[in-house]
Amino acid sequence: MKVHIKFLATIREITGEPEIELEIHSGDTVEAVMRTLEHRYGIELKEATTGTTAGGIPKIRILVNGRDMEFLSGLETELKAGDVMVLIPPVAGG
Amino acid sequence: MPGGYTGKILEVDLDSGELKDSPLDEEMAKMYLGGKGLGLKLVYDEFRSDMQPFDPDNLLIFATGPATGQKFPTSGRYHIVCSKSPQTGTVGSGNSGGKWGPFLKFAGYDAVIVRGISKEPVYLSIVDGKAELVPAPELWGMTVHAVTDELTERSENLKKTSVACIGPAGENLVPFSGIMNDKYRTAGRTGLGAVMGSKKLKAVVVSGSQRVEPANRELMEDRAIESMKRIRENPITGPKGGLHTYGTAVLVNILNESGAYPTRNFQEAYFPDADEQSGETLVKKYLTGRGGCWGCPIVCGRKSDVPDGPYSVRDTEGPEYETIFAFGSDCGITELDALIKANHLCDELGLDTISMGGTIACAMELVEKGKIPPEKLHGMNLRFGDPGSMIEAIWRTAYRAGIGADLALGSRALAEKYGAPECSIAVKGMELPAYDPRPIQGIGLNYATANRGGDHVYGYTISPEVLGLPEKLDPYSVEDKPRWTILLQDLTSAINSSVVCLFTSFALGLPEYSGMLAAVTGFDLDADKLLKLGERITNLERLMNNMYGLDRNEDVLPKRLTEEPIPAGPAKGQISHVPEMIDEYYRLRGWVDGKPTEGKLKELGII
Numbered sequence: 001m002k003v004h005i006k007f008l009a010t011i012r013e014i015t016g017e018p019e020i021e022l023e024i025h026s027g028d029t030v031e032a033v034m035r036t037l038e039h040r041y042g043i044e045l046k047e048a049t050t051g052t053t054a055g056g057i058p059k060i061r062i063l064v065n066g067r068d069m070e071f072l073s074g075l076e077t078e079l080k081a082g083d084v085m086v087l088i089p090p091v092a093g094g
Numbered sequence: 095m096p097g098g099y100t101g102k103i104l105e106v107d108l109d110s111g112e113l114k115d116s117p118l119d120e121e122m123a124k125m126y127l128g129g130k131g132l133g134l135k136l137v138y139d140e141f142r143s144d145m146q147p148f149d150p151d152n153l154l155i156f157a158t159g160p161a162t163g164q165k166f167p168t169s170g171r172y173h174i175v176c177s178k179s180p181q182t183g184t185v186g187s188g189n190s191g192g193k194w195g196p197f198l199k200f201a202g203y204d205a206v207i208v209r210g211i212s213k214e215p216v217y218l219s220i221v222d223g224k225a226e227l228v229p230a231p232e233l234w235g236m237t238v239h240a241v242t243d244e245l246t247e248r249s250e251n252l253k254k255t256s257v258a259c260i261g262p263a264g265e266n267l268v269p270f271s272g273i274m275n276d277k278y279r280t281a282g283r284t285g286l287g288a289v290m291g292s293k294k295l296k297a298v299v300v301s302g303s304q305r306v307e308p309a310n311r312e313l314m315e316d317r318a319i320e321s322m323k324r325i326r327e328n329p330i331t332g333p334k335g336g337l338h339t340y341g342t343a344v345l346v347n348i349l350n351e352s353g354a355y356p357t358r359n360f361q362e363a364y365f366p367d368a369d370e371q372s373g374e375t376l377v378k379k380y381l382t383g384r385g386g387c388w389g390c391p392i393v394c395g396r397k398s399d400v401p402d403g404p405y406s407v408r409d410t411e412g413p414e415y416e417t418i419f420a421f422g423s424d425c426g427i428t429e430l431d432a433l434i435k436a437n438h439l440c441d442e443l444g445l446d447t448i449s450m451g452g453t454i455a456c457a458m459e460l461v462e463k464g465k466i467p468p469e470k471l472h473g474m475n476l477r478f479g480d481p482g483s484m485i486e487a488i489w490r491t492a493y494r495a496g497i498g499a500d501l502a503l504g505s506r507a508l509a510e511k512y513g514a515p516e517c518s519i520a521v522k523g524m525e526l527p528a529y530d531p532r533p534i535q536g537i538g539l540n541y542a543t544a545n546r547g548g549d550h551v552y553g554y555t556i557s558p559e560v561l562g563l564p565e566k567l568d569p570y571s572v573e574d575k576p577r578w579t580i581l582l583q584d585l586t587s588a589i590n591s592s593v594v595c596l597f598t599s600f601a602l603g604l605p606e607y608s609g610m611l612a613a614v615t616g617f618d619l620d621a622d623k624l625l626k627l628g629e630r631i632t633n634l635e636r637l638m639n640n641m642y643g644l645d646r647n648e649d650v651l652p653k654r655l656t657e658e659p660i661p662a663g664p665a666k667g668q669i670s671h672v673p674e675m676i677d678e679y680y681r682l683r684g685w686v687d688g689k690p691t692e693g694k695l696k697e698l699g700i701i
Contacts, residue, residue: 008347009340012374053329055601061562066353066533066664071568084664086351090329091336092561092600093345093373093394093415094551 001026001081005037011060011087014044024079030062031075033085053090061088096123097309098160098614103136104203104225106218108293109150109210113225118204124617125699128159130187131591131631132205133175137185138634140177143641147180147285148267148292150211156198156258156298157205159593160615163196163389164308166318167325168595170388171195174281180269181285181449181504182522182547184639188272188281189551189590190258191387194300197256201302212294217245217259222302233296237261237442238274245299259297260287261444263492267291268502270449270525271492274441278395278411279387282446283524284546309616317610321602325391328601330563337394337597338384342415343373345528350423352560352569353665354530357423358478359455360519360654363530364663365423371430373415380434385411392597398434405435405481413437413447416550419528420451425458426478436485443492449504452525454487456505456517457497465512472496519652522547522644531655531672533665534559536567536575538672539679540583542649543688545635551596553583563600572671576679581625587635588628630698633683633690637700646688649676 006019024033038046049060062069063086069077079085095101095118103116126135133155145152154176161169172195179186198206202223215234216227233241238261249255256276263271264287271287272280308314325331336344349355350368357365369375380400386393396413400406413421413433421427421436440447458478460466466476474490474497476483490498500508505525509518519526524547531538536555544552555578559569567578585604589596592611604621612619619627650656655670680686684694695701 006347006351008351009336009344009374018369018374054327055324055329057329058562059329063351063664066351067570068562068566068568070566071570084351086347088348088351089336091340091344091348092330092557092563092597093337093342094554094556094596 003033003079003082004084005033006084006086008086008088009091010089011048014048015041028079029075030064030069030077030079030085033079048089049087057090059089062086063088096120096160096615096617097307098164099123100199100202100204100304100306102203104206104220106206106208106227107210108208108212108216108295111227113227125627126631127588127591127611127627128162128204129157129173129591129593130175130189130587131627133157133173134185134631134634134638136205136207137175137177138638141638141641145178147178147289151209152177152289154208154286154289154293155205158195158199159591160611161592161594163199163306164614165315166389166594166610166614167322168387168390168392168598169196170390171593171595172198173590173593174273174286176286176289178642179284179546180267180288182524183642184284184522184546184644185635186284186286186289187546188283188286189593190275190279190281191595192256192276192279193388194256194258194275195593196388197254197300197302199306200254200304201300202304206298208293208295211292215294215296217297217299218295219299222304230296234265235262238444239277239442241297242277245297249299249301251301254303255299255301257297257299260290261442261492263444264288264291266492266494266502268445268491269504270446270453271444272446274444278441280446282448283549287444308614310613314610314613317606317613321606321610322391324606325598325601330600331392331597333391337392340373340377341394341396343376343413343418345415346372346418347374348560349529351664352533353660353663354533355423356419356526356528356530358426359424359459359517360526360530361459362662363532363660363665367428368423370428371418371422371433375430380430382409387595390595392595394597400431400434403431405429405431407435407438410434410438416528417447417451420448421484424451424455425484427481427484429481432481432485436488439485439488443489445488445492448527449525450488450491452519453491453501453505453508454484456509456519457487457501459517460509460512460514463514465514470497470500516653519654520548521651522648524548529556530660531651531670532660533668534569535572535671535675536579538651538655538670539575539579539675542651542672542676543579543679544583545632545639552586553579554586554596555579555582557600564603570668572675576675576682579679580682584625584628584632586628587631588624591631630700633694633698634700637690637695640689646676649688
């Protein structure tokens with residue numbers, strides 16, 4: 001089954017593409033998809049999405065169908081066909 | 095006089111032409127700091143509950159704060175207040191960056207109070223402590239950029255001169271016209287430009303070299319260095335951070351993917367083509383450079399250029415996120431070049447982009463629903479998704495030409511006139527900003543309760559609810575949102591009275607702000623005392639609105655947002671729960687039915 005992955009801001013600069021469709025297996029979680037993406041885009045993506053910045057801000061926020069995964073099941077959130085996962089680095093505006 | 099202040103206020107009477115210096119009241123400075131707080135207190139001291147927006151004694155006050163012009167990051171800002179807004183019927187209020195604020199201080203003043211109505215158009219010149227009113231009939235009718243160039247060229251020191259002015263929209267009393275400074279910076283909201291226009295005051299030119307000493311220079315510089323370090327190391331505000339790289343428009347995709355990007359006059363909350371008008375696309379297609387306000391290390395401003403095509407415009411600035419939403423998704427329009435053009439026109443004509451876009455979106459819905467008949471449009475094809483008609487609507491509004499006379503009413507009166515008040519997406523008559531409150535509960539509460547009407551920056555709960563700063567709150571939940579809304583509203587009152595940029599709050603907190611202000615002024619301030627000061631300012635503004643007759647009946651969202659669930663997209667089915675939160679908000683505030691109690695006002699030292 002397929003899910004949509006969207007990359008915003010500096011994450012998009014690493015992937016070189018704004019969004020992809022990804023084939024996943026039934027029961028795959030956000031964490032599994034992140035491992036697949038790290039394999040596909042390399043160490044630069046891994047470094048940009050792991051841990052926190054100097055100010056203690058998480059380097060990545062992940063939405064699944066519009067909801068921050070922390071309000072779902074975190075990295076254990078299971079994905080299903082047609083789901084949209086969005087990777088957001090620390091940004092803000094107003 | 096405490097550090098950070100010149101100790102002088104310039105009073106301008108346009109009826110008599112008299113100019114005089116008044117001393118800044120030290121106790122007032124201690125209680126209300128400067129900027130917004132000082133402006134509100136000066137209005138309160140001459141308050142009249144039957145004030146009308148274009149009465150001569152509707153005060154127009156330009157106010158700096160103790161931080162303005164100091165060597166503290168983002169201290170290039172100032173605040174403008176008027177006694178009564180022509181748009182909302184509340185006290186009017188707006189904040190702006192650029193360099194005008196510090197240059198007023200260098201010209202020798204903490205604030206300027208303007209009263210009266212001039213018989214003929216004038217501008218006010220303040221150069222190194224010398225103020226004069228200059229007849230200027232030849233400037234009346236000029237656009238913002240033209241009059242800014244003209245008055246800058248007349249000055250003796252071009253590089254140290256800054257111009258705040260109105261455009262044709264302010265002259266024509268459009269109730270959502272702004273006061274522009276340095277061409278592209280705007281105190282945009284609540285129709286301050288119309289109040290300035292009613293006074294026949296075209297511009298205020300400031301220039302000077304009078305630096306103001308902080309109370310403790312060494313301590314202030316230490317604290318400035320510490321804050322600068324935090325700002326530079328922060329991934330959002332730092333030199334390679336999100337704000338610098340993408341500008342505020344980086345929010346387009348984030349809000350859209352959250353299902354909270356208002357579309358087609360808030361009828362929807364997801365815009366399929368959002369990426370084409372995003373900050374990422376702006377950088378790729380139209381960005382030519384970046385620019386910042388005086389003393390700002392963040393540099394979030396955009397320089398943009400559309401070299402050809404139907405919406406070509408050369409070497410302009412912007413657009414910001416709010417503007418992209420207002421003329422873009424909210425009008426069902428995708429084309430980013432048209433949005434850049436629309437932004438440029440508003441800067442030239444002196445219009446608030448949020449209210450202009452929201453009013454056009456309202457009109458588009460009224461046309462779609464057959465409420466505005468075709469004969470009223472004189473051939474104009476005012477429909478969602480039509481960039482040409484959107485741009486035409488802007489200049490028509492500024493000049494009240496044809497249907498523009500109706501658009502210049504603002505969405506509330508426009509929708510009422512055509513028998514569909516539900517099509518106005520506004521609070522207290524001010525059109526809502528770029529966050530659909532149905533899936534973001536806190537921002538809805540802020541829209542409903544913000545003293546100046548439908549506002550996002552007086553209590554930016556988007557920060558915790560959408561951006562996860564300083565901690566993540568579930569945007570769908572109402573839990574603890576009244577407390578957060580109050581905290582952010584009072585913090586912002588303090589920031590707007592300091593005056594520094596709200597964007598520093600992504601990296602700094604109350605301890606940094608209070609530490610800096612204590613070093614600049616010498617006042618006994620800490621985090622708690624500064625927050626209390628902010629609460630005092632929020633309550634004073636609320637008190638005056640109450641005296642104008644506003645109460646809980648005006649603290650409401652449009653029915654669309656509390657009764658009509660989002661029809662599609664990531665946040666499908668969500669509605670705003672403001673009615674469930676408002677009583678808890680009042681309880682925590684110490685208010686009854688939207689009014690501070692006598693006990694609360696005494697506790698805060700307001701009465």
